[in-house]
Amino acid sequence: MFAKLYSASVNGIDGSLITTEVDVAQGLPQIAIVGLPDTAIKEAKDRVRAAIKNSGFKFPVKRLTINLAPADTKKEGSAFDLAIALGILAANDVISQQRLQDFIILGELSLDGTIQPVKGILSMILGVRELNRAVLVPAANAAEAAVVSTAPVYGLASLAQTVSFLNGEITVKPHRKDIAREFEKYSRYEVDLADVKGQQFVKRALEVAVAGNHNIILLGSPGSGKTMLARRIPTIIPTLSIDEALETTKLYSISGLLAKNQALVATRPFRSPHHTTSDIALVGGGSNPKPGEVSLAHNGILFLDELPEFNRNVLESLRQPLEDGYVSVSRAVKSVTFPSRFMLVCAMNPCPCGFFGHPTKECRCQPHRIEQYRSKISGPLLDRIDIHIEVPPVNYKELMDAPAAEPSAAVQKRVEACRSVQRERFRDSGIFANAYMSTRQLKKHCALDEPSKHLLRLAVDELGLSGRAYDKILKVARTIADLAGAESITQEHLAEAIQYRSLDRSIMH
Numbered sequence: 001m002f003a004k005l006y007s008a009s010v011n012g013i014d015g016s017l018i019t020t021e022v023d024v025a026q027g028l029p030q031i032a033i034v035g036l037p038d039t040a041i042k043e044a045k046d047r048v049r050a051a052i053k054n055s056g057f058k059f060p061v062k063r064l065t066i067n068l069a070p071a072d073t074k075k076e077g078s079a080f081d082l083a084i085a086l087g088i089l090a091a092n093d094v095i096s097q098q099r100l101q102d103f104i105i106l107g108e109l110s111l112d113g114t115i116q117p118v119k120g121i122l123s124m125i126l127g128v129r130e131l132n133r134a135v136l137v138p139a140a141n142a143a144e145a146a147v148v149s150t151a152p153v154y155g156l157a158s159l160a161q162t163v164s165f166l167n168g169e170i171t172v173k174p175h176r177k178d179i180a181r182e183f184e185k186y187s188r189y190e191v192d193l194a195d196v197k198g199q200q201f202v203k204r205a206l207e208v209a210v211a212g213n214h215n216i217i218l219l220g221s222p223g224s225g226k227t228m229l230a231r232r233i234p235t236i237i238p239t240l241s242i243d244e245a246l247e248t249t250k251l252y253s254i255s256g257l258l259a260k261n262q263a264l265v266a267t268r269p270f271r272s273p274h275h276t277t278s279d280i281a282l283v284g285g286g287s288n289p290k291p292g293e294v295s296l297a298h299n300g301i302l303f304l305d306e307l308p309e310f311n312r313n314v315l316e317s318l319r320q321p322l323e324d325g326y327v328s329v330s331r332a333v334k335s336v337t338f339p340s341r342f343m344l345v346c347a348m349n350p351c352p353c354g355f356f357g358h359p360t361k362e363c364r365c366q367p368h369r370i371e372q373y374r375s376k377i378s379g380p381l382l383d384r385i386d387i388h389i390e391v392p393p394v395n396y397k398e399l400m401d402a403p404a405a406e407p408s409a410a411v412q413k414r415v416e417a418c419r420s421v422q423r424e425r426f427r428d429s430g431i432f433a434n435a436y437m438s439t440r441q442l443k444k445h446c447a448l449d450e451p452s453k454h455l456l457r458l459a460v461d462e463l464g465l466s467g468r469a470y471d472k473i474l475k476v477a478r479t480i481a482d483l484a485g486a487e488s489i490t491q492e493h494l495a496e497a498i499q500y501r502s503l504d505r506s507i508m509h
Helices: 044-054 081-091 121-131 139-146 159-166 179-186 200-212 226-230 242-254 279-283 312-316 319-324 367-374 379-383 396-401 408-425 439-445 450-463 467-483 491-499
Strands: 002-011 014-025 030-034 063-069 103-105 134-138 153-156 216-220 301-304 326-330 335-339 343-348 387-391
Touching (some): 002 081, 014 121, 134 139, 200 216, 200 226, 200 387, 200 408, 200 467, 242 335, 439 467, 467 491
Parallel strands (some): 216 343, 216 387, 301 343
Antiparallel strands (some): 002 014
16 A cells, blocks of 8 residues: 655755655554655654554554655755645555645644644745645644745644544645735834933934945943944844745744744844854854854844954954855755855943043953954954944933933834845846945946045055955945935035044054
8 A cells, every 4th residue: 555745844044845644554564764864763663653643543553665856855844744644544545545645744643643743834825836836734733834825824732633624524725825924914113213311323323224235233331222232223224025025034933943823934033143153053054054143144134243252263253154144054865055245333442441542430441352353253254244333322412311211113214215225226137235335336336436535545544454454444345325316426525534543543453
């Protein structure tokens, strides 16, 4: 007796079709699962046997061979449990095999036959969507699957219910989700830039950074508002597009980070790992490669608070993702690529005690200690951060008497207008923001007149800037000009961009 049905698997962040074949033959009772299964799949035979028996069905006391095809692709996870169980029941004539051909089947089984949710449903459904087959998934995953499936999605609670549904004994309504409604439901932020009193110069720098997707570092004493400002950056970035939301949701789905009943990530990610995090946790990897923080921050913000407290080798691992926009993880069994196009936002104190340059509090640090503290951030990493901005402490008068601050929505509107200019400029080049301009694009879009060239030459000589820092200044100046609606970069735009290199003027150098 033989049965054939369809499931799906995830490789990296992309889903692919998996054919599950079950052969029931005479011989000593045995279950063999082939097709490069991992440990979770090998253990499925025990879960499936118990689930079938506890659901009131007879488990065949014969030789069972289960093949997951294609056989040369490594399979991972517990999402094949339901397909294997239904295949065994179909081979035993409990279910119509012809009926099973109409479905993609995903789900993990408990010993009592309950269908448990699995990770990566969104990626799997996207990978097989063109087949236009109906989908059987755990009830807890139905909302997530329905967001992208073009065919009916059925959320099921147990093996017994699934068998009854397939045999036509009960009716299960397909699960439906309105993407527009999901966006409206989950696209709200609990914070606003208007919450921050004062700090107009810093807010301007944040607007410039977001407008061109430039990396930024905030330098200031404790309590000056660095973290508060950073957490409000997502509120001024243009709203996620459908494609960006799906790509981000795929990463969260395979990592198991979607909230219960959440079908879509509709706000910009904001990831803030602790400074004790490892390099693998930050960039991704492991024996079975999984996305790291840089990928979970894709299309959003990676915020590193207390930057000098991070291990140096962890910070150095950021250099490649910042340049390339993706992370490639190679292992003996496979190689996967995770996207990592994020805006890096860092915060740090000016010295170990935190009060170097404070207007009222005295710094107790010796110069060599300040030098040692700041030197934890390597020059190559600092070069990749476009904007360095000092965040001064806010006095009582600013806190109590400051006029109503500009809301995030107003800033976001200006940023969106600036981004639209950049999208038009780079429409045929595969990039969307000034931060990613190539050398050729810099020459084309960042041409300077003679006075501006002279100003930049003085700045480079005075600060001892690297070639990369020189390029960063031009890119930031281009963004400032775009915000002003200017066709070309002027001395005024360039001077403001040079102002945003405070660490190049600091004691670090």
